[in-house]
Amino acid sequence: MFITHKGKVMKNKRNQKNIIWxxxxxxxxxVLIICLIIIGIQKYQQKKQQEYYEALLENAGSQPQATEEVPEPETEEAPDVLKSLGIEIPEKDIDFAALKEENSDVYAWIYVPGTNVDxxxxxxxxxxxxxxxxxMDGSKGLPGCIYSESVNTKDFTDPNTVLYGHNMKNGSMFASLHNFEDQQVFEENPYFYIYTEDKTYVYEIFAAYKYNAIHLIYNFDxxxxxxxxxxxxxxxxxxDMSANIRQDVTVNADNRIVTLSTCVSGEKNMRYLVQGVLLNE
Known part of the structure; x- marks a missing residue:
């Protein structure tokens, strides 16, 4: 059987195509294997960091067990304004010295009831x-940390202190701030708390809403x-229908506020903000 020159050419082309494929x-x-390995490493790292934060939270939320009788520690007395409003500060056993040994950039702790933010x-x-x-341990990757920028002081005396955190798919960091899109959650959880070595700051939440992804401090003097x-x-x-605002809360230019900022899924040019006004000046 003879194969024409044209047939040989076509056969060669088919072979070349097969090789290319x-x-x-x-x-x-x-590429797929590399991507799966990268995803696996990222998932492992996120899980490891989540376990680390859970351990921190467990330590912060529990009281140390005494083996012998010791004098009762002095507790921070709630200012008159908090007493008059019937607000009790949730107790937390936060060892700032130990936290700063792990990372000297730690300067506060935030707790937002109604969310996973702790x-x-x-x-x-x-x-x-x-x-x-x-x-926290200096490793690069997600979930990152809750943080402020150097444009803000660390004593919460600025007119607006902005804290940032990722909108993580697993609900960690600031993802659960989106719980405040639910009006019932918003109404039932009116306060959040920031603990420092010297004082616990109590903030009344007055707004939760989506906003343009602009830098609030640089855009508003x-x-x-x-x-x-x-x-x-x-x-x-x-x-906005998705916004929750407490119209009965008085906030003016003499007050100090804290803004909690996170991303909005599928809307890269928007941020979800939860804002509170300081009650115990």
Whole structure:
């Protein structure tokens, strides 16, 4: 049987195509394996960090067991304003000295009832974005940490202190702030708490809403009382159906607020903000 020149050419082309497809299949398989390995490492790292935070939380939420009788420790007395409102500060046994041994950038702890937010707060001295992609132990990757930027002082005396955290799919970090989209959760959990070595700050939540992903501190000079008041007025005028605003809470330019900021899934140009006004000045 004779094979024409044209037939040989076609056969060679088919062979070349088969080789190309085999090469592509091998390359695709290698890429797929690499991607699966990377995903696996990321998942392992996230799980490890979650276990680490859970251990911190367990220690912060429990009282040490005494083996002998010891004098009762002095507890922080609630200021008159908190007593008059019937607000009790949740007790936490936070060992800041131990936390700072692990990471000297820790300066506070935040607890938000109605959510999973119960974490240390950090601020890097030189890199504002460091804890966006670094963990408490300094390892790079998710979930990162709850942090503030150096534009804010660490004593919560600024007009607006902004704390950032990832919107993690597993519900960690600031993901569960989105619980406040539910009006019932918003109404039943009116306060959040920030613990420091010297004082516990109590904030009344007055707003939870989606907002443009702008830098709040750089875009609003809230050291100017008029600008601060206009900014607050804009918040109370929000009429978005997904927003929850407490119209009966008085907030003015003489107050200090904290803004908790996280991402909105599928909306990269938006942020979800939960804001509270300091009650115990």
């Amino acid at each position: 085999k090469i592509l299949l091998i390359v695709f398989s290698i 974490y240390p707060v950090l601020q890097h001295p030189t890199d504002d974005a460091y804890y966006l992609e670094h963990n 809230l050291t100017n009382p008029e600008i601060f008041q206009n900014y607050l007025d804009q918040i109370f005028e929000i009429r």
